[in-house]
Amino acid sequence: MELFDVFATVVEQQSLNKASLLLNISQPALSRKIMRLEEELGVPLFKRKGKRLELTRAGEICYEHALERKRLERKLEQALQGFKAHTPPASIIIGASLTTLQSTLPDLITIYTREYPMTDVKAVTGKTHEIVPLVKEKKVNIGLVASSISEPGLTCVPLFVDHLCLVLPVKHPFADRSTLTIQDLHELPMILFSRGTWYRVLMDEMFHRCAVYPDVKMEIDSFEAITRLVTTCEAATLLPESYLRHTLMENNQLTVRYIAELEQTKRTTSLLYTEEAFHEPSIRQFIDKAMQHYHAEFPAD
Template identity: 25%
Template sequence: MELLQLKYFQTVARLEHMTKAAEELQIAQPSLSKTIARLEEDLGVPLFDRKNRQLQLNQYGRLFLERVNRVFLELNEGKRELEELLERGQTQITLAVSIPRVLPQLVSSFLKTFPDIKFQQVLESTSSMKSLLEKAEIDFCISSVEIVGTDIVWEPLMTEQIYLVVPPNHPLARRGKIYLHEVKEESFISMNTGFGFRNVTDEFCREAGFVPNIAFEGDEPVVIGDLVRQGLGVAFVPEISWLDNANPFPNKLEIIEPKCQRTIGLGWSKRRYLSDAAKQFRQYVKEYFSKIPL
C-alpha cells in the first residue's frame, strides 16, 4: 500500500466520480481505476458501491477514509513541525473568527510585542469553524458559541451582556430597560444565519416567545448600526461593540428578560501542531480578554 494510492483514494472518495477525480489528479482515468482496484484487492473489501457508472462510498470506504484522512493530517502536521525546527513557517498563525469586532485591536497589540508573526484570518460561521478545526486546517478560532467536536478544545474567555438598540425616534428610545417580548412586532436587523451571534440572539427571541422578523441580514456591525439609525429596524448589539468606539450605537436598551448574555471562547484542535508563535498567541489572547473592562 503506497501513499499515492491513498491520495488517489481520498480524491475519488471526496468526489465519488472517477472521471472528475482523474481530471483533478491529472492522470488517465483507466490508470486511476486500476489503482483503486489494486487498493481494494490489497484490503480485501470493496470501498465503493458501483451502479452503472456511479460511485458511492460504502461502509468499508467510509471507515477506511477516516483513517486515511488521519494519515495525511499527521503527515502534514509532521511537516509543519519540521519546518519550525528548521526555522521556517513558524511565524504564521491561522485564525478563524465569528466576532470581527475584537480582531483589529487584539492582533495589532499582539504584533507590537511579536512583530515578525504574520496572520492569516478568515471570517467564518460556527459550523465552518468546527470543520476547519476538525480537519486541523487552522490554529485557532474565536467564537461566541461553544464548539464541540473530535479533539477540539474550547476555552471560555469572557461573558458579556447583549443589548438592544433602536432608532433615535423610536417609542422605546427613552427607555433604559425593556422586556424582549415588547419588540416582538419589530423588524430586526441581524447578523447572517449560521454565525454564532445570530444563533445566540435567535435563541433569546425564542425564550421571549417569538420568532424575529428579520428585515436585513449582514456581517458588518457598523452597517447594522447605520441601518438602525436610519429607522429600518432594531438590532441586538454585544457589549464589546462599545469599546473604543468613536461612533457608538444609538439608544442602547438593557434587556430585563430573558437574560441576554454570550460567552466568547478560544478553540483549537489537539490534532494540530502548535508552533511556539501559536502558543504565545494563545496565552496572549487569554490575558487580553481577561483585561477587557466590561
C-alpha cells in the same frame, strides 16, 4: 564604530569630554573623527562657543540622518533575527466565525502584533461548524468562535461570556424610556443578523420562548452595516455587548438599553486548537495574549 554614530553620541552628550568617556576613546581621537566627518561631508557640523558645542543647520540635518540610520539598522536586525536562529519568521492562520471576525479578532490581532511584529498573521472566515473541522484538520492553527465547543482532539479555552443588548438610535422613541421589557420588542421595527448565524439562532429562540415577534425590516450579516442602517432607518437592533465600543456608539449616534431577558442570551467566545498546535511557540504566545487581554477586559463575576 561608524563616524555618524560617533557624531550622534557627541550631539546627544552635548560634550566632547562626556562623549569620549562613553565611547571609551580619548578626546583628541574623538575630535579627529568629527573633523574627518566634516571633511568628508564638506560642511562644518558644530559651532564652538567656548567649551560648548552648538549644531550648525548642516549638523542638524546630519543628526536627523544619523537617527534614521539607527532606526533602519534596528528594523533590519529585527527582520533578520529569525534567519540568524535558522528558523523562518513565525506565522499563524486563524479561522474565525463571522461575528468574532468583526467584533473580537481585530483587537486581538492588534495587541498580538504590537508585541510580536514579525509574526505573519492570516485569517479565514466561516460559520462555527465550518471552523471546527478546519482546526481539527490543521488547515488553520487556531479557531476563534462565539461558542463553547466540545470536540474530541480539540482544546476549547473560554475567553469571555457575552450577551445581547438592545441598540437604538439616540432619537428613537424608546431611547428615553425609564424601563423596557422584552415585550416592547413585539412588532418593533428591527434590523437583525442574517438567518443561520449563531446570534440570529439565539435571537429566534428567545423570541419564540417569550412569544415576541419583531417587525424585521432587514437581515444583514455585517455588524458595520447594521450599525449604520439602524440610525438611517430609525430601527432597533440586537448586538453583542462586546461589540459596543464607546466610539462606535458615539460615531453612529446610538444608545444601548439592557433588558433582563437579553442578558440571559449568554454566548461564550472561545479559542480552539489541537495539542500539536499548542507546542508551536507563536501559537502558544497568541493563546496566552488572548487569555490575558480578555480575562482583564471581561473579568468573571
